[in-house]
Amino acid sequence: MGVLDGWQRCPRCGGPLTHAPGRVECKTCGFVHWAHSSPAVSAFVTDGQGRVLLGRRAHEPDAGLWDALGGFLDEGEHPLDGLRREVLEETGLTVVPGPFVGAYMDTYGAETGAVPVLNLVWEVTVAGGEAQPADDVSELRWFGRDELPPDGDVAFRWLAPVLREWIVGLAG
Numbered sequence: 542m543g544v545l546d547g548w549q550r551c552p553r554c555g556g557p558l559t560h561a562p563g564r565v566e567c568k569t570c571g572f573v574h575w576a577h578s579s580p581a582v583s584a585f586v587t588d589g590q591g592r593v594l595l596g597r598r599a600h601e602p603d604a605g606l607w608d609a610l611g612g613f614l615d616e617g618e619h620p621l622d623g624l625r626r627e628v629l630e631e632t633g634l635t636v637v638p639g640p641f642v643g644a645y646m647d648t649y650g651a652e653t654g655a656v657p658v659l660n661l662v663w664e665v666t667v668a669g670g671e672a673q674p675a676d677d678v679s680e681l682r683w684f685g686r687d688e689l690p691p692d693g694d695v696a697f698r699w700l701a702p703v704l705r706e707w708i709v710g711l712a713g
């Protein structure tokens with residue numbers, strides 16, 4: 542089931558859409574849309590003592606669960622700019638991106654209508670500011686490697702195993 546499967550009308554002119562593998566086309570106005578994953582960025586914020594800063598999600602999906610800080614990129618936004626913007630919006634902290642952790646696939650939203658997501662993850666360090674939960678985050682907390690919340694309290698499928706493997710290698 543692809544995101545475009547249910548698309549029947551051109552979002553630009555309302556004409557009928559033709560489906561092809563991985564894309565839809567409107568023969569009326571020339572609109573073409575390719576199926577893709579939505580790019581998102583996540584920050585594993587470290588404090589130099591082997592701990593990671595997580596935020597409790599204020600809204601669905603996965604409201605109340607612990608999540609890495611971050612979010613979806615804006616149109617045309619460089620991922621590192623998006624990373625700094627999202628952490629600042631959610632915590633008030635300015636951060637410096639460090640090593641790239643990896644790229645992880647997941648979905649976002651309810652089973653029907655879920656969109657595929659490409660998560661790009663960096664380790665980051667704090668450059669300034671006082672951590673205060675804001676925007677989509679209701680609570681912030683530092684977790685050591687032996688203090689991570691149980692998997693059932695961690696948002697999204699990709700995050701818990703990646704976080705556990707990454708934090709073991711963290712200096713502190």
Ligand SMILES: [Zn+2]
Binds near residue numbers: 552554
């Ligand atoms: Zn059209």
